[in-house]
Amino acid sequence: MNALADFFEHLGARATGAVHRLGFATRFLLLTLRNSGMCFRRFSLVMREIYFAGVLSLIIILVSGLFVGMVLGLQGYDTLERYGSSSALGVLVALSLVRELGPVVSGLLFASRAGSAITAEIGLMKATEQLAAMEMMAVDPIARVIAPRFWAGVISMPLLAAMFSAMGVFGGYLVGVRLIGVDAGSFWSQMQAAVDLREDILNGVIKSVVFGIAVAWIAVFEGYDAPPTAEGVSRATTRTVVTSSLSILALDFILTALMFRGT
Amino acid sequence: MPATDNLVEVDDVNFAYDATRQVLKGVKLGVRRGQMVAIMGLSGCGKTTLLRLIGGELRPSAGEVRVGGRSVAELNHEERFALRRKMGMMFQFGALFTDMSCYDNVAFQMREHTDLPEELINDLVLMKLQAVGLRGAQGLMPAELSGGMARRVALARTTALDPMLIMYDEPFAGLDPVSMGVIGQLIRSLNDALGATSIIVTHDVAEALKLVNYVYFMSEGAIVTQGTPDELRASDKPFVHQFVHGETDGPMPFHYPADDYVHDLQAVEA
Numbered sequence: 364m365n366a367l368a369d370f371f372e373h374l375g376a377r378a379t380g381a382v383h384r385l386g387f388a389t390r391f392l393l394l395t396l397r398n399s400g401m402c403f404r405r406f407s408l409v410m411r412e413i414y415f416a417g418v419l420s421l422i423i424i425l426v427s428g429l430f431v432g433m434v435l436g437l438q439g440y441d442t443l444e445r446y447g448s449s450s451a452l453g454v455l456v457a458l459s460l461v462r463e464l465g466p467v468v469s470g471l472l473f474a475s476r477a478g479s480a481i482t483a484e485i486g487l488m489k490a491t492e493q494l495a496a497m498e499m500m501a502v503d504p505i506a507r508v509i510a511p512r513f514w515a516g517v518i519s520m521p522l523l524a525a526m527f528s529a530m531g532v533f534g535g536y537l538v539g540v541r542l543i544g545v546d547a548g549s550f551w552s553q554m555q556a557a558v559d560l561r562e563d564i565l566n567g568v569i570k571s572v573v574f575g576i577a578v579a580w581i582a583v584f585e586g587y588d589a590p591p592t593a594e595g596v597s598r599a600t601t602r603t604v605v606t607s608s609l610s611i612l613a614l615d616f617i618l619t620a621l622m623f624r625g626t
Numbered sequence: 627m628p629a630t631d632n633l634v635e636v637d638d639v640n641f642a643y644d645a646t647r648q649v650l651k652g653v654k655l656g657v658r659r660g661q662m663v664a665i666m667g668l669s670g671c672g673k674t675t676l677l678r679l680i681g682g683e684l685r686p687s688a689g690e691v692r693v694g695g696r697s698v699a700e701l702n703h704e705e706r707f708a709l710r711r712k713m714g715m716m717f718q719f720g721a722l723f724t725d726m727s728c729y730d731n732v733a734f735q736m737r738e739h740t741d742l743p744e745e746l747i748n749d750l751v752l753m754k755l756q757a758v759g760l761r762g763a764q765g766l767m768p769a770e771l772s773g774g775m776a777r778r779v780a781l782a783r784t785t786a787l788d789p790m791l792i793m794y795d796e797p798f799a800g801l802d803p804v805s806m807g808v809i810g811q812l813i814r815s816l817n818d819a820l821g822a823t824s825i826i827v828t829h830d831v832a833e834a835l836k837l838v839n840y841v842y843f844m845s846e847g848a849i850v851t852q853g854t855p856d857e858l859r860a861s862d863k864p865f866v867h868q869f870v871h872g873e874t875d876g877p878m879p880f881h882y883p884a885d886d887y888v889h890d891l892q893a894v895e896a
Binding site for chain 1: 713
């Protein structure tokens with residue numbers, strides 16, 4: 364009986380702890396948004412972080428996009444060929460990428476590559492008293508360190524997702540048209556006819572912006588909240604990747620349910 | 627020390643991070659303008675917490691900290707930041723920004739708080755680095771510096787805007803004797819050149835007594851004695867004697883408070 368009570372007590376404590384932490388993270392996000400003025404007055408601060416979070420993530424995004432596109436080309440052809448509609452390969456590749464795989468896979472890669480780096484950097488700045496030093500110099504670390512990294516994540520993510528999708532379409536073309544021999548004209552023309560700017564591309568962009576906000580928010584919060592020890596920073600970095608990945612998958616389901624109902 | 631003309635006044639301050647551990651207990655001290663004051667005591671006695679209270683990072687649970695006659699805890703965010711622009715704080719291991727060169731570290735506050743043209747900032751940064759002997763290291767990153775060099779760059783950064791109050795948190799920690807002497811001399815000469823007021827938190831007695839005008843000794847969150855360096859060297863108080871001569875036995879406990887030793891050992895055996 365005692366073990367059962369302990370179990371429920373532990374479960375309750377975990378639940379209230381999670382809600383408390385979510386509230387704290389939300390207040391932190393609001394504080395970051397309120398202190399974002401400096402980012403837009405001095406956009407070079409954000410540009411620098413876009414370089415670290417976005418440009419340096421390009422290789423992994425482009426290579427992954429190419430391979431995902433090539434696999435889609437192979438798998439798609441194999442399936443479509445059974446129904447005699449291999450000419451629709453371009454449509455399948457493009458819709459899979461712009462609606463789902465582009466935002467989701469690039470979001471997961473962005474969380475692992477850039478999100479973890481942001482958390483580790485902020486956590487280490489805290490552990491080595493750099494944030495405290497900044498505050499003692501009358502410079503608000505939220506405005507100077509956190510907000511530029513947050514906005515860099517939000518801006519980079521849709522651009523990376525777009526490049527992932529573009530590279531994926533190219534990968535699908537390489538395998539489908541160049542390797543297997545699907546007609547290039549039908550590959551491109553069917554894609555052009557079937558992919559809708561608002562229904563498909565814009566919704567994909569909205570997804571990637573939402574994922575960008577989620578990953579950037581989680582990354583900066585975990586870094587700022589990390590205990591100032593080696594173990595604390597290490598745990599925070601792991602939490603960023605796990606929480607971001609799960610959030611992306613959950614948000615993807617919610618957004619897909621809202622966007623593509625009955626279409 | 628008379629209470630007049632004090633830039634910093636700490637008045638019966640109590641502070642606790644949590645309900646179980648009282649860090650400061652009725653601390654009362656004053657720092658006169660233009661002087662260097664050392665706050666000494668064993669690790670964990672509340673010295674750094676006191677600096678954080680003076681800088682407005684923490685709020686006292688009772689009592690008042692005044693800088694320039696104004697209560698720090700009562701300042702709003704803008705006023706607190708305005709006060710900090712007139713303060714400098716050197717952290718224990720320098721706390722240099724690791725993504726910036728030495729030059730950019732020193733230029734940081736000038737770029738953040740002034741509209742000075744880059745040519746003038748360049749001149750000022752080179753002057754500050756020259757003063758600590760590291761003009762030649764301006765392009766190096768913090769990771770490329772030795773501990774002593776990093777501390778000197780941090781000193782140049784701390785004095786970048788010629789602050790009226792400079793606080794040093796363990797400026798000698800982890801330094802070799804030569805670097806310690808260099809940092810000590812720089813702290814004294816920069817304080818005198820700027821006409822600033824300095825508070826040095828340290829447990830390095832020999833180095834601090836050479837530099838400062840007045841010393842406060844802290845133990846377990848309270849000021850236990852105070853005086854000029856000469857008074858303290860001549861003191862026969864057991865506490866001061868133990869600290870100045872680094873003796874393990876004396877009024878300062880070696881052991882952290884614990885239950886009865888025999889009881890603890892028997893509990894494990896059982």
